[in-house]
Amino acid sequence: xxxxxxxxxxxxxxxxxxxxxxxxxxxxxxxxxxxxxxxxxxxxxxxxxxxxxxxxxxxxxxxxxxxxxxxxxxxxxxxxxxxxxxxxxxxxxxxxxxxxxxxxxxxxxxxxxxxxxxxxxxxxxxxxxxxxxxxxxxxxxxxxxxxxxxxxxxxxxxxxxxxxxxxxxxxxxxxxxxxxxxxxxxxxxxxxxxxxxxxxxxxxxxxxxxxxxxxxxxxxxxxxxxxxxxxxxxxxxxxxxxxxxxxxx
Amino acid sequence: xxxxxxxxxxxxxxxxxxxxxxxxxxxxxxxxxxxxxxxxxxxxxxxxxxxxxxxxxxxxxxxxxxxxxxxxxxxxxxxxxxxxxxxxxxxxxxxxxxxxxxxxxxxxxxxxxxxxxxxxxxxxxxxxxxxxxxxxxxxxxxxxxxxxxxxxxxxxxxxxxxxxxxxxxxxxxxxxxxxxxxxxxxxxxxxxxxxxxxxxxxxxxxxxxxxxxxxxxxxxxxxxxxxxxxxxxxxxxxxxxxxxxxxxxxxxxxxxxxxxxxxxxxxxxxxxxxxxxxxxxxxxxxxxxxxxxxxxxxxxxxxxxxxxxxxxxxxxxxxxxxxxxx
Numbered sequence: 001x002x003x004x005x006x007x008x009x010x011x012x013x014x015x016x017x018x019x020x021x022x023x024x025x026x027x028x029x030x031x032x033x034x035x036x037x038x039x040x041x042x043x044x045x046x047x048x049x050x051x052x053x054x055x056x057x058x059x060x061x062x063x064x065x066x067x068x069x070x071x072x073x074x075x076x077x078x079x080x081x082x083x084x085x086x087x088x089x090x091x092x093x094x095x096x097x098x099x100x101x102x103x104x105x106x107x108x109x110x111x112x113x114x115x116x117x118x119x120x121x122x123x124x125x126x127x128x129x130x131x132x133x134x135x136x137x138x139x140x141x142x143x144x145x146x147x148x149x150x151x152x153x154x155x156x157x158x159x160x161x162x163x164x165x166x167x168x169x170x171x172x173x174x175x176x177x178x179x180x181x182x183x184x185x186x187x188x189x190x191x192x193x194x195x196x197x198x199x200x201x202x203x204x205x206x207x208x209x210x211x212x213x214x215x216x217x218x219x220x221x222x223x224x225x226x227x228x229x230x231x232x233x234x235x236x237x238x239x240x241x242x243x244x245x246x247x248x249x
Numbered sequence: 250x251x252x253x254x255x256x257x258x259x260x261x262x263x264x265x266x267x268x269x270x271x272x273x274x275x276x277x278x279x280x281x282x283x284x285x286x287x288x289x290x291x292x293x294x295x296x297x298x299x300x301x302x303x304x305x306x307x308x309x310x311x312x313x314x315x316x317x318x319x320x321x322x323x324x325x326x327x328x329x330x331x332x333x334x335x336x337x338x339x340x341x342x343x344x345x346x347x348x349x350x351x352x353x354x355x356x357x358x359x360x361x362x363x364x365x366x367x368x369x370x371x372x373x374x375x376x377x378x379x380x381x382x383x384x385x386x387x388x389x390x391x392x393x394x395x396x397x398x399x400x401x402x403x404x405x406x407x408x409x410x411x412x413x414x415x416x417x418x419x420x421x422x423x424x425x426x427x428x429x430x431x432x433x434x435x436x437x438x439x440x441x442x443x444x445x446x447x448x449x450x451x452x453x454x455x456x457x458x459x460x461x462x463x464x465x466x467x468x469x470x471x472x473x474x475x476x477x478x479x480x481x482x483x484x485x486x487x488x489x490x491x492x493x494x495x496x497x498x499x500x501x502x503x504x505x506x507x508x509x510x511x512x513x514x515x516x517x518x519x520x521x522x523x524x525x526x527x528x529x530x531x532x533x534x535x536x537x538x539x540x541x542x543x544x545x546x547x548x549x550x551x552x553x554x555x556x557x558x559x560x561x562x563x564x565x566x567x568x569x570x571x572x573x574x575x
Contacts, residue, residue: 013502014521017389024393026386037503093355094364119502120386123367125355128323132359137433138323140352143496153436157497158348159447161440167433177503178496207397209364214393215385218528224535224548234552235562238534239570241550246532248453248511249477249572 001055001147003046004104005079006114006126008089009063009070010036013119019215026215035070038115041175044182045145046113047078053147056080060103062089062096068198075193076185082196087203093121094209097129102204105134109170111152116141116174127174137167143178253309254280255288255339257330259349263298267450268345268407270305275372275410276343277306277417283374287417288337290424292329294319303419305412310419311337315426322434323352328427330357334400336424341379343372346404347449358402366394366403368506370529372410379403387502387525407450408508409529441497445480448500453479453511456500456527457487460516460537460556464492469560470515476567482507484514484523501526513563515556519544536560 011017011031018027035043046057059074060083061067067089071082087099104112112134117124124140131138139145139154143162146153147169154165157176185193225241227234242248256276258269265273273289280287288309289302296312303310313329330353334342342357344350346368358365370391371382379401381394448454455474457467461483470481482500500507502525512530517523519535519542527533528547535548536556545551552559566572 011386013387013525015386017386019390026390092364094359097359122383122385122387123355123365124351125358125365125367128352128356129359129365131323131432132327132356135432138352138356139433140323141348152433155439156348158438159449160445161438161497163435163439164437165433166436167431171433177499207362209358209362209398210366210381210394210396210401211364212385212392213380213395216391216393218384218388218391221533221547221549224533224545224551226545226551226553231554231558231562232566234554234559235566238550238552238563239566239572242511242532242534243570243572246511246549248532 001049001053001110002108003049003055003057004109004112005043005046005057005059005074006100006112007039007043007059007061007070007074008036008115008118009033009061009067010119017217019217024212024215033066033069035073036115036119038117038119038175038177040182041177041179042113042115043074043077043079044180045175048180049147050078058083060085060100062087062099062203071198072193073185075196076189077183078189082198084198084200085203086200092208092210093123093125094129095206097126097133098206099203100130101133103201111169112172114172114174116176127172131172134170137171139165139167139171140174141176142173143176145173145179253286253288253337253339254341254343255290255334255337257290257342257344257350257353258299258302259345259347260291260293260296260298265298265301266345266347267412268347268405270412271407271410272343272345272405273302273305273307274413275405277415279341279372279374283377288339290330290333292318292326300419303417304414306415306417307419308417310421311424312421313424313426317426317429320435321349322429322431323356324432325427325429326353327356327360328429329424331360332427333424334361340400342400342402344404346406350404354402354404361400361402363398363400363402364396368406369403370406370409372403372405384529387521388528406508408452448480448482448498448505448507451480451507451509453477454482454500454507454509455479455513455515456482456484456517457515458484458517459486459490461487464494467494469557473513473560473564473567476564477572479511484517484520486520514544514548515560517544518542519547
């Protein structure tokens with residue numbers, strides 16, 4: 001079994017967002033970059049499949065040299081090989097999906113795993129787009145995955161519950177929190193990763209579907225009002241305010 | 250042929266789902282602004298209930314019906330959406346950013362070679378092209394997205410766009426169902442026992458954090474939520490604390506992103522992770538013992554106090570004031 005895990009490098013959750021001078025991109029100064037947390041669930045799942053039934057795990061990321069950090073980390077955690085697809089990995093989901101599809105198409109992957117969304121862009125689009133471009137099935141926002149002989153059974157989050165999606169392999173599965181508990185890299189893994197090389201491949205040119213034309217910080221919320229008195233008085237005052245001022249009720 | 254704005258609508262128990270009505274209403278508004286027709290698209294074993302779309306402004310109601318569409322399948326439904334866009338010459342395809350919408354819309358976009366904007370909170374037509382505003386970086390910024398493609402696909406965040414009735418002709422048309430080999434299909438839906446609305450669609454959310462001290466204490470939040478006609482959520486700290494709260498309750502960056510009219514945060518300090526999920530709420534109330542808790546910076550109304558005293562008082566007051574009977 002051959003598994004591709006697509007990983008994205010994203011700004012750390014705690015990063016204070018500043019808009020660059022161009023008015024449409026993130027100011028990269030002081031940004032700490034991490035592997036998107038949802039991609040960590042995807043990678044962990046791939047490694048567990050490898051440990052359980054045997055598999056070759058290929059970690060892939062689209063971007064420039066800085067993205068090698070993400071791939072080194074994946075190798076330390078247990079990916080067998082790593083591929084840096086040299087292209088714009090921070091841009092449009094459709095363009096990224098095309099680049100990955102062009103790379104993966106003739107490589108014989110049985111399973112493609114990625115996060116259900118990349119932290120930051122939050123488009124939740126790359127996985128399903130990749131599945132469509134490759135002409136294979138998909139299950140998104142998956143919290144449980146079982147593999148059969150050439151088939152998969154996935155439980156995915158929906159409103160008010162979950163649903164079971166079944167389909168044939170190869171397929172794209174996008175991971176959600178709850179799928180597993182990602183491990184930390186061991187010293188042994190980190191040392192072993194140092195000996196491994198990252199394959200660098202020029203991405204096939206892709207067409208852009210959508211682009212950010214302006215990036216702006218949200219307007220400040222006006223200062224709130226603290227309610228006075230004991231618990232009963234505060235409760236009364238709050239509901240009255242919600243009724244009269246906010247007109248919530 | 251006047252070009253069309255097409256809105257994929259979901260039916261549940263023969264009724265159009267509320268997020269779909271919101272997308273449809275927004276579609277009507279855009280169609281009016283751009284002088285386009287509005288089409289409402291339905292797919293399933295049966296599309297009874299689709300006629301309701303005329304009340305929300307659909308000039309044309311397109312239905313794809315058949316046994317092949319009994320169960321939801323991303324690849325088959327994406328084909329239905331893409332075929333409808335092509336056959337009607339639509340330039341804009343909208344869907345609600347629901348579990349199904351976020352599954353099928355990007356797939357349909359890829360099939361059409363179209364750009365896609367997910368979970369948008371604002372839409373406009375600029376020089377005949379769609380422009381979308383969407384929260385990025387966990388709501389810490391808003392991105393205006395423009396499309397390079399001729400066809401433009403977007404999903405609308407539930408609870409953001411008002412559902413507005415506006416009668417239209419609602420002429421019906423039947424679409425052919427594409428042949429398919431079902432690359433993946435939904436076999437079973439495992440719904441939670443409670444018949445309450447999902448957090449992502451709720452109008453009122455009462456949420457608890459670490460300050461709740463124990464999962465059993467969420468009962469007082471349930472009581473307040475019931476009194477206000479809302480549902481209960483939780484912060485990541487509470488879900489991860491091992492109190493037996495399911496991840497489906499989690500509001501935040503790795504949980505649900507919610508946009509209710511009223512969000513009451515009880516014993517929640519206001520970590521960035523949590524704010525990412527609820528900063529789109531219209532009114533925020535914070536109840537916390539710690540006057541320095543960051544959540545107060547975000548709150549429209551703050552109560553510095555013991556939630557175990559304040560919450561039951563709120564429930565009591567809501568009942569006596571006859572609030573939230575909606």
